[in-house]
Amino acid sequence: MTMLMEYSGGNGRWPDLFRNMRRSQDEMSRLLGGLRLAPQAEFPPVNVWTGTDGAIITAEVPGISPEQLDITVHGNTVTLRGKREPEFVGDTSASNTSTSGTSTSGASTSDTSTPNTIRQERVFGDFTRTVVLPFRVDPDNVAARFERGIVFVELPRPAADKPRHIKVARA
């Protein structure tokens, strides 16, 4: 009897048999979500938050300056475009001899002009991400800020499009 109470969350309603399944699923994705060494499917990874007033899109774009980010908004679509350059390393121009793969140990032929790459794990190049939102956004009031390598794009809904509460009247 007490087991049934535990499963139903203690409020006496019908037991939710899927709750433990969902919870173990959450635990698994929390455990496996920590493994970031697998190559990312898309760069930059994007999180989308939605609310009644609009949406916030966040993307991890470390090492990219805000000037290199190009954000366009059209209807219910937001496109994030940019280019990630390899950084300036050392005293000369950063033309990296990029060796593919993760742990390639460089036998340093001491070349005094160009840097010798020992390990290259980060991705570079052009990127484009398009996010389709479940509602239209107001392009005149979109704000974006860049903080610590993450870009936050705030997209409010146009005032006319916001959901309206309908009062239920007694007949």
Added chain:
Amino acid sequence: MSDPQTTDTRSTESGRDNMPTFVPPADIFDIDQKIVMLLDMPGADPASVDVALERRVLTVSAHSQPFRPQNYTLLHSEYEEGNYERAFTLSDEVDGERIEATLKDGVLRLTLPKTTPSPAKKIAVKSA
């Protein structure tokens, strides 16, 4: 007849606020007199970045502030916020006293100056 499993799940409810710890990807370059390491740590709080060298092990760690906007729900998630930690074993030729670290735009740049390693000692074997 209490099931120990169900009482355990109560503790994982509060454990949800524990953020996962990621291993930041690193680029390592060897130039002349120094080794430069660049680590991607987006979202890391600059005040929480800790670079410590103990013997020959360099440990980098940082914490993130979770982003939780009020009145919004997460619709789509491709990345999780978390803490960062990575350890490297340095060779003898790195000067541990003069390591420099800068965090800019979510990228940690570590400059490790090289020094000449102490020469190999030859040990004479006495015959008893």
